[in-house]
Amino acid sequence: MNQIEHALKENLKQAVLKAFEVETALEDIVIEVPKFKEHGDYSSNIAMRLTKILKSNPRMIAQNIIEQLDMSSIEKTEIAGAGFINLFLKKDVLTQVITTVLTEDELYGEAKLAHPISYNVEYVSANPTGDLHPGHARGAAIGDALTRIMKKAGFDVTREYYLNDAGNQINNMAKSLQARYLQACGLDIAVPEDGYHGKDLIDIANDLYAEIKDEYKNVPLEESVSYFRKVGLEKETEKLRNDLKLFRVEFDVWSSEQSLYDRGLVQKSLDTLIKNGHTYELDGALWLRTTEYGDDKDRVLIKSDGSYTYILPDIAYHLNKKERGYDKLVNLLGADHHGYIARLQAAFMSLGYKREDLMVDIIQMARMIKDGQEFKLSKRTGKAVALKDLIDEAGVDAVRYYFVSKAGDTHMDLDLDMANSKTNDNPVYYAQYAHARMCSILRQAELTECSDYDLIVHEKEIDLLKLIADFPQLIQDAAIARQPHIVCLFIQKLAASFHTFYGECTVLHAEEKLRQQRLALVKATQITLRNALSLIGVSAPEKM
RNA sequence: GUGCCCGUGGCGCAAUUGGAUAGCGCAUUUGAUUCCGAUUCAAAAGGCUGCAGGUUCAAGUCCUGUCGGGCGCGCCA
Numbered sequence A: 001m002n003q004i005e006h007a008l009k010e011n012l013k014q015a016v017l018k019a020f021e022v023e024t025a026l027e028d029i030v031i032e033v034p035k036f037k038e039h040g041d042y043s044s045n046i047a048m049r050l051t052k053i054l055k056s057n058p059r060m061i062a063q064n065i066i067e068q069l070d071m072s073s074i075e076k077t078e079i080a081g082a083g084f085i086n087l088f089l090k091k092d093v094l095t096q097v098i099t100t101v102l103t104e105d106e107l108y109g110e111a112k113l114a115h116p117i118s119y120n121v122e123y124v125s126a127n128p129t130g131d132l133h134p135g136h137a138r139g140a141a142i143g144d145a146l147t148r149i150m151k152k153a154g155f156d157v158t159r160e161y162y163l164n165d166a167g168n169q170i171n172n173m174a175k176s177l178q179a180r181y182l183q184a185c186g187l188d189i190a191v192p193e194d195g196y197h198g199k200d201l202i203d204i205a206n207d208l209y210a211e212i213k214d215e216y217k218n219v220p221l222e223e224s225v226s227y228f229r230k231v232g233l234e235k236e237t238e239k240l241r242n243d244l245k246l247f248r249v250e251f252d253v254w255s256s257e258q259s260l261y262d263r264g265l266v267q268k269s270l271d272t273l274i275k276n277g278h279t280y281e282l283d284g285a286l287w288l289r290t291t292e293y294g295d296d297k298d299r300v301l302i303k304s305d306g307s308y309t310y311i312l313p314d315i316a317y318h319l320n321k322k323e324r325g326y327d328k329l330v331n332l333l334g335a336d337h338h339g340y341i342a343r344l345q346a347a348f349m350s351l352g353y354k355r356e357d358l359m360v361d362i363i364q365m366a367r368m369i370k371d372g373q374e375f376k377l378s379k380r381t382g383k384a385v386a387l388k389d390l391i392d393e394a395g396v397d398a399v400r401y402y403f404v405s406k407a408g409d410t411h412m413d414l415d416l417d418m419a420n421s422k423t424n425d426n427p428v429y430y431a432q433y434a435h436a437r438m439c440s441i442l443r444q445a446e447l448t449e450c451s452d453y454d455l456i457v458h459e460k461e462i463d464l465l466k467l468i469a470d471f472p473q474l475i476q477d478a479a480i481a482r483q484p485h486i487v488c489l490f491i492q493k494l495a496a497s498f499h500t501f502y503g504e505c506t507v508l509h510a511e512e513k514l515r516q517q518r519l520a521l522v523k524a525t526q527i528t529l530r531n532a533l534s535l536i537g538v539s540a541p542e543k544m
Numbered sequence B: 001g002u003g004c005c006c007g008u009g010g011c012g013c014a015a016u017u018g019g020a021u022a023g024c025g026c027a028u029u030u031g032a033u034u035c036c037g038a039u040u041c042a043a044a045a046g047g048c049u050g051c052a053g054g055u056u057c058a059a060g061u062c063c064u065g066u067c068g069g070g071c072g073c074g075c076c077a
Helices: A002-020 A058-066 A091-107 A134-152 A168-184 A199-212 A221-246 A257-262 A265-275 A311-323 A335-350 A387-394 A396-405 A416-420 A427-443 A459-481 A485-504 A512-536
Strands: A042-044 A074-080 A084-089 A118-122 A156-163 A253-256 A279-282 A285-288 A299-302 A328-334 A358-363 A366-370 A373-375 A412-415
Touching: A002 A042, A002 A058, A002 A084, A058 A074, A058 A084, A084 A091, A091 A459, A091 A512, A118 A134, A134 A156, A134 A328, A134 A358, A134 A366, A134 A387, A134 A396, A134 A459, A134 A512, A168 A199, A168 A221, A199 A221, A221 A387, A253 A257, A257 A265, A257 A311, A265 A299, A265 A311, A285 A335, A299 A311, A311 A328, A311 A335, A328 A335, A335 A358, A366 A416, A387 A396, A387 A416, A396 A412, A396 A416, A396 A427, A396 A485, A396 A512, A412 A416, A427 A485, A427 A512, A459 A485, A459 A512, A485 A512
Parallel strands: A118 A156, A118 A328, A156 A253, A328 A358, A366 A412
Antiparallel strands: A042 A084, A074 A084, A279 A285, A285 A299, A366 A373
């Protein structure tokens, strides 16, 4: 319906020009699908928006506009409410979408942009020090769906994971793994207080012991720690990749923090900040004047002992992303790090970049519910709920769908019992079942192309058509707003609309000509639903 | 103490980013299948959008205050 909407907007624009000799930008003409069918297939509030300029009452303006409309694709118009212009389309404008969908197939909904903006989208970026927890899982599901949607919308997207493989937390991980290894050797060594107490390190240590036995048992701790650092990093990173892959989440680029040091980029960004005059020395430390750009206090870059704080490599990382040529950077950040946004953005601007080129979206924490009780999710207590546990409990499809179906900035519960249910109360199965139903119908009949769809007139058929036709625009909306849950809402509506249609309109038992046209409609619905599900990374089974 | 996020029928969430009568699912009550997959459909009931002001043609949405919940507030990462 991109095309239909575009044509309507152009139509309205010309009508406004003819009626009032006022030039309006196409993007200022807003048309929408009304909540209520009685309000037409589309409606526009353009008359109300023009009241200020024209100093006239909106219904009068609306009247003048509709008199100038090109009616070739419009059945009728109405003025309603405070001055809405409601547009009712001719039937064949809607039915032609069937042909479009059947022709484009898996490409239906996809947009091609002549000059796409390039986006770098970073998400998850969990430290390689333990298992992924549900908060990471939510970020992974949303980030993956978002990037699929943005790509479908025609954006140039790179999916990126920032691997914090340097810094204190890695040393802590190394010492913790070292302790676990020595425990495996039979020694009574405690994991450091500020170390990582998760079960994953025990598993890695046991595997390691099986492999190398006592090789490092009697090596002085200071000497062997670098070994455990290296091995721990490798194993933890591998585990991250595998878990994410199991969750159908993959990245185009894995960026290493350590390599920022190795390539001198940390030093370079430090030099830039100093050169730009955004730093000062105090109490033997070097500070970044982030308050200059709205942070609530300045931040230390170099501690008085000469070592760097964590923010410095992060600054280098963002500099590096911009220097790789991306127009826009998007970060999906866990809500527990929201306090970090202001200083990151301030640092970004200190490098000379524009605030709007770094967009940070918060992914709220999620509570896991099982048997009516909450799972606690602490990575360091050793009693963590991991991504893998979730997959075992409810399956990849259900977990992904649940996370994506709620807006990222809302606090949500994931009820694992519901995610396991195979009935109407589970939106994933509801949509998948609809898809299987469509495939079942299509299996039982030969589909032939129809030259026109004159018999598609039933109210439920038209409802389906409108949804299908809206899909391309919906993808644009979801991509621009960075709100993948919009696609899930669409999936629910489409599935529900199909089930209703199914109840009221027989396909296989209809008279031959109608049967063919309805088959084509079912096929178009099936393609659209499948394409929508694939944007969420959820399978569209042909049988269940 | 201070900053950010969230308060929408019993529960979980929507609301086309300021638009028309606040929707959907679950749960509750009632109906529908000799027929394309009942993992389905139809219907009823359920609301002063936490509270109080304000902004305008129009507020769940924006502003101010207030109450409640979550998360931050290191020369940790």
